[in-house]
Amino acid sequence: MSAVLSANLPGNLPNPASDAALAAVRTTVHATAASSFATDLLAALGNQPRSISPKYFYDAPGSALFDRICELPEYYPTRTELGILQSNAAAIAQHLGPQADIVEFGAGSLLKVRVLLEALEAPARYVPLDISGEHLHAACAALRADYPGLRVEPVVADYTQAYALPARLPSAGQRVGFFPGSTLGNFTPAEALLFLQHAAQALRGGALLLGVDLVKDPALLHAAYNDAAGVTAAFNLNLLARANRELGANFVLAHFAHAAFYNAPMQRIEMHLQSRQRQQVGLCGQVFTLEEGETLHTENSYKFTRSGLHALAEQAGFQPGPVWTDAQQHFSLHCLQAPV
Numbered sequence: 501m502s503a504v505l506s507a508n509l510p511g512n513l514p515n516p517a518s519d520a521a522l523a524a525v526r527t528t529v530h531a532t533a534a535s536s537f538a539t540d541l542l543a544a545l546g547n548q549p550r551s552i553s554p555k556y557f558y559d560a561p562g563s564a565l566f567d568r569i570c571e572l573p574e575y576y577p578t579r580t581e582l583g584i585l586q587s588n589a590a591a592i593a594q595h596l597g598p599q600a601d602i603v604e605f606g607a608g609s610l611l612k613v614r615v616l617l618e619a620l621e622a623p624a625r626y627v628p629l630d631i632s633g634e635h636l637h638a639a640c641a642a643l644r645a646d647y648p649g650l651r652v653e654p655v656v657a658d659y660t661q662a663y664a665l666p667a668r669l670p671s672a673g674q675r676v677g678f679f680p681g682s683t684l685g686n687f688t689p690a691e692a693l694l695f696l697q698h699a700a701q702a703l704r705g706g707a708l709l710l711g712v713d714l715v716k717d718p719a720l721l722h723a724a725y726n727d728a729a730g731v732t733a734a735f736n737l738n739l740l741a742r743a744n745r746e747l748g749a750n751f752v753l754a755h756f757a758h759a760a761f762y763n764a765p766m767q768r769i770e771m772h773l774q775s776r777q778r779q780q781v782g783l784c785g786q787v788f789t790l791e792e793g794e795t796l797h798t799e800n801s802y803k804f805t806r807s808g809l810h811a812l813a814e815q816a817g818f819q820p821g822p823v824w825t826d827a828q829q830h831f832s833l834h835c836l837q838a839p840v
């Protein structure tokens with residue numbers, strides 16, 4: 501998960517890579533991940549308005565909280581997308597064809613790709629890309645145990661930066677990118693475009709199966725990000741807890757409130773951490789004053805219309821294909837054809 505994309509896209513286009521090139525990408529990912537939280541949080545606190553990438557939610561406690569969010573009654577995206585996949589598995593498989601070479605951007609719980617693997621005819625390979633090597637390798641071990649015949653080739657990489665995919669298999673069908681969960685909605689529009697442009701090149705001649713949340717009744721959206729059990733609040737506040745753990749900051753969590761609301765003109769949920777009082781916080785030897793009511797903007801979660809997503813995909817070089825949705829049109833799964 502990340503919202504930082506490289507601006508010089510042509511220089512970063514992925515190519516089938518040598519082992520040395522892959523190793524270089526992995527080393528860079530690890531080195532930058534450790535130092536960037538402090539740098540980005542310092543910059544966020546010093547800026548006005550204050551804003552930080554949602555990628556910092558996902559340390560181990562944050563990832564566990566996100567898994568709990570996905571099970572909440574109010575948080576419809578996960579189960580709705582899974583339902584769409586299950587109900588349309590045969591049609592999706594027919595559209596993607598036999599011996600697909602599947603590339604998943606992120607390796608969440610691997611639950612959704614299992615539905616795809618079950619439905620596809622003789623998938624040739626599964627290549628999940630994730631920034632967390634530990635999580636990725638554990639998930640792949642579980643998958644290998646359940647699909648002993650499947651070639652599983654994890655790549656530790658930040659897929660919002662330059663990444664390299666393993667060379668194509670001569671015997672495989674089309675390369676199929678899989679990006680479920682509406683993670684695209686956590687990018688800025690410019691970052692979303694860059695990600696799609698990058699994916700269009702990486703998947704040349706293949707397709708991208710993309711899950712995105714749809715614009716809907718703001719009351720449903722509000723409930724999904726303000727659950728009664730307070731799990732989303734804990735997820736948001738974990739950013740400060742993480743800064744205390746990793747960076748020696750002195751945030752008092754009780755002095756901040758979770759604030760999430762739908763910004764209709766921008767078609768996005770915004771999450772903020774709102775200062776409950778005038779306070780001072782220390783981070784890396786610097787002291788920042790927050791006035792009562794001031795916020796640190798921690799996440800945007802964009803919602804899409806079918807036509808808006810198609811326009812974005814076309815701008816990135818994809819040709820829109822079939823769209824599968826649930827009966828209530830809450831969520832959508834798009835098949836986008838990559839350029840040849």
Ligand code: AVI
Pocket residue numbers: 569577681682683684685686725732799800801
């Ligand atoms: C990961 N991402 C798509 C989630 C979303 O809905 O934007 C993250 C999340 N934030 C709060 N609840 C869930």
